[in-house]
Amino acid sequence: MTKLLSLILLFFVTSGFSQEITGIQFAHNQNWEEIKAKAKAEKKYIFIDAFTTWCGPCKQMAKEVFPLKEVGEFYNLNFINVKVQMDSTKTDSEETRRWYSAARKIGNDYQINAYPTYIFLNSDGVLVHRAVGSSPASEFIAKGKDALNSDRQYYGLKRQYEAGKKDPDFLYKLINAARQAYDSGFIPVVAKDYFSTQPDLTKPEVIKLLPFATSSSTDAGFTFFLNNSNAADSVLGKGASEGIVKSIILKENVYPKLRTSPPQQNGAMMVFAGEVKKDVDWDIIEKDLNSTYPQYTTELLLTAKKTYYNWTDQSAKFCEVFNEYFLKYPEKVSKYELNNVAWKIFQKNSDQKSLNYALAWSKKTLEGSSAREVMFMDTYANLLYKIGKKQEAIALEAEAVRLSGEKNENGELHKVLNKMKKGERTWDN
Numbered sequence: 429m430t431k432l433l434s435l436i437l438l439f440f441v442t443s444g445f446s447q448e449i450t451g452i453q454f455a456h457n458q459n460w461e462e463i464k465a466k467a468k469a470e471k472k473y474i475f476i477d478a479f480t481t482w483c484g485p486c487k488q489m490a491k492e493v494f495p496l497k498e499v500g501e502f503y504n505l506n507f508i509n510v511k512v513q514m515d516s517t518k519t520d521s522e523e524t525r526r527w528y529s530a531a532r533k534i535g536n537d538y539q540i541n542a543y544p545t546y547i548f549l550n551s552d553g554v555l556v557h558r559a560v561g562s563s564p565a566s567e568f569i570a571k572g573k574d575a576l577n578s579d580r581q582y583y584g585l586k587r588q589y590e591a592g593k594k595d596p597d598f599l600y601k602l603i604n605a606a607r608q609a610y611d612s613g614f615i616p617v618v619a620k621d622y623f624s625t626q627p628d629l630t631k632p633e634v635i636k637l638l639p640f641a642t643s644s645s646t647d648a649g650f651t652f653f654l655n656n657s658n659a660a661d662s663v664l665g666k667g668a669s670e671g672i673v674k675s676i677i678l679k680e681n682v683y684p685k686l687r688t689s690p691p692q693q694n695g696a697m698m699v700f701a702g703e704v705k706k707d708v709d710w711d712i713i714e715k716d717l718n719s720t721y722p723q724y725t726t727e728l729l730l731t732a733k734k735t736y737y738n739w740t741d742q743s744a745k746f747c748e749v750f751n752e753y754f755l756k757y758p759e760k761v762s763k764y765e766l767n768n769v770a771w772k773i774f775q776k777n778s779d780q781k782s783l784n785y786a787l788a789w790s791k792k793t794l795e796g797s798s799a800r801e802v803m804f805m806d807t808y809a810n811l812l813y814k815i816g817k818k819q820e821a822i823a824l825e826a827e828a829v830r831l832s833g834e835k836n837e838n839g840e841l842h843k844v845l846n847k848m849k850k851g852e853r854t855w856d857n
Contacts, residue, residue: 451495452503454511456523460530464553467508473556473575475507476547478534480515483543485562493565502569506576507548514540542610548575556581560610571608582609589618596625603637615640623648630656635663643693645676674728677721682732685713686739704739727757743777747785754789763793763804771807774814775855787811802832806841813848814855822848 454477455463467474477494479486493499503509512531513524534540538547538555548557557575559582574580582605589602599622606615619641626634629652638660642649653660653669660669679698684690689702713732717725730753737746750769754761766789773786790811793804805828813821825848829841836842847854 450497451500452509453500454509459526460534463508463510464549467549467551467553470508471551473507473551474547474549474553475503475509475572475575476534476549477509477511478514478531478538478540478543478545478547479511480543481513481517482515486544489544489562489568493562493568496565499565499569503572506572514543545610546571548572548581556583558582558609558611560608580605582606582611586614594621594625596622599625600633600637603640607640616643620647630659632663635660639664639668639672642672643676645680650676674724674731677717677724677728678731681716681720682713682728683735685709686732686736704736708736727753730756743773743782744779747773747777747782751785751789766790767793767804767807770811774807774811778814780815783811783815787815800831802828802841805831806844809848810844810854818848818851 455466458466463474466472477486477489479490512527512534513520514531514535516525516528534547538545538558540547542560544560544562546559547555550556557571557580559571559574563571574582578584585598585602585605588598599618602618603615603622606618619637623629623634623638623641629635629638629648638649638652641647642653644650650673653672657669661667675698679691679693683698683700685705686708687700687702687704692699692701710729710733714725714729717728721728730749733749734746734753737743737749754766770786770790770793773782777783777786787808790804790808793801794808805824809821809824809828812818812824822845825841825845829839829845832839832841834841837846844854
């Protein structure tokens with residue numbers, strides 16, 4: 429009997445151990461200084477998974493990629509692996525709390541602003557490589573191999589560039605490495621150097637990278653996209669070139685007239701600064717657009733007005749302009765944008781004209797293949813309810829509940845339906 433119990437115990441211990449070593453083994457119960465010392469002593473590189481609790485791709489990697497046998501075998505052999513939580517929650521473990529200070533320092537030192545970010549340090553604690561985003565196991569292993577290869581380490585490539593290496597093949601490789609590293613400030617710098625070596629911008633491999641070097645009307649890419657939209661869109665997708673051109677025109681010719689400071693470019697994002705101006709001369713903006721980019725005047729003027737009236741909470745004017753834009757350019761407004769705008773009007777507005785606009789937009793989302801999408805049905809039902817069509821609203825919301833599969837009476841759609849039946853408000857303001 430004793431031998432049998434010992435064998436059973438051995439089975440469970442062995443099974444538990446084999447499960448434990450499957451996948452990446454992350455360090456525990458060690459502080460940042462101890463981990464760096466261990467890497468130096470064992471002559472291993474350090475891999476940091478910088479994640480947040482709210483990040484979907486982070487959760488996907490932790491659930492689907494990190495536990496894989498082949499991933500664990502590679503990373504456990506070559507790295508000291510560390511998970512660093514970059515946000516904080518009320519339910520954080522004591523170990524996570526002890527890492528708060530180190531996490532802040534790591535975030536600042538390595539300029540981590542996207543998640544998941546993977547940081548690779550050599551055994552001396554020197555930053556050598558960086559990658560961002562979720563990926564299949566094979567690509568994730570490839571990122572680790574790049575970190576171990578001095579010819580492919582991102583920061584090694586960057587140092588070669590700073591030392592003067594700027595041949596076209598090297599620059600092309602460096603741009604792609606910078607994209608992988610999410611080094612948004614550096615991408616346009618090296619991209620402009622690359623395109624200065626390319627006499628023919630129509631090559632597909634060149635067009636793919638051209639957006640990363642096009643941030644102003646003085647860039648070669650702006651003129652190319654303005655005059656070669658068909659060639660560009662055949663590589664980048666329909667409407668891509670027009671989107672780039674219009675974004676730059678708005679940034680340079682329109683938004684500076686709406687705020688006290690011009691917007692700044694941060695990668696693909698436009699960051700607005702300064703205060704919104706109280707008095708805007710739309711006639712001057714229209715005249716300037718007509719004199720420079722007449723083919724875009726109407727659309728960009730409406731876009732600017734939409735943006736301005738949204739900034740200044742002038743809901744009635746926003747609704748009128750948005751409706752005009754939608755009627756002129758229906759193909760440029762997705763059902764999700766229509767739904768989001770209609771929902772915002774439902775939540776914040778009580779005037780009948782604005783609600784009627786929102787109702788019409790919401791109704792459009794119920795047409796076609798997505799007619800039974802629960803989110804769209806819920807918005808339309810709430811708008812019907814707010815304008816006084818209670819029974820019609822209740823019937824549609826009940827159908828949304830049925831299609832959603834909500835079984836619990838405490839579900840969000842159930843709560844809305846019950847409020848409608850009781851005659852209670854379903855909106856915030």
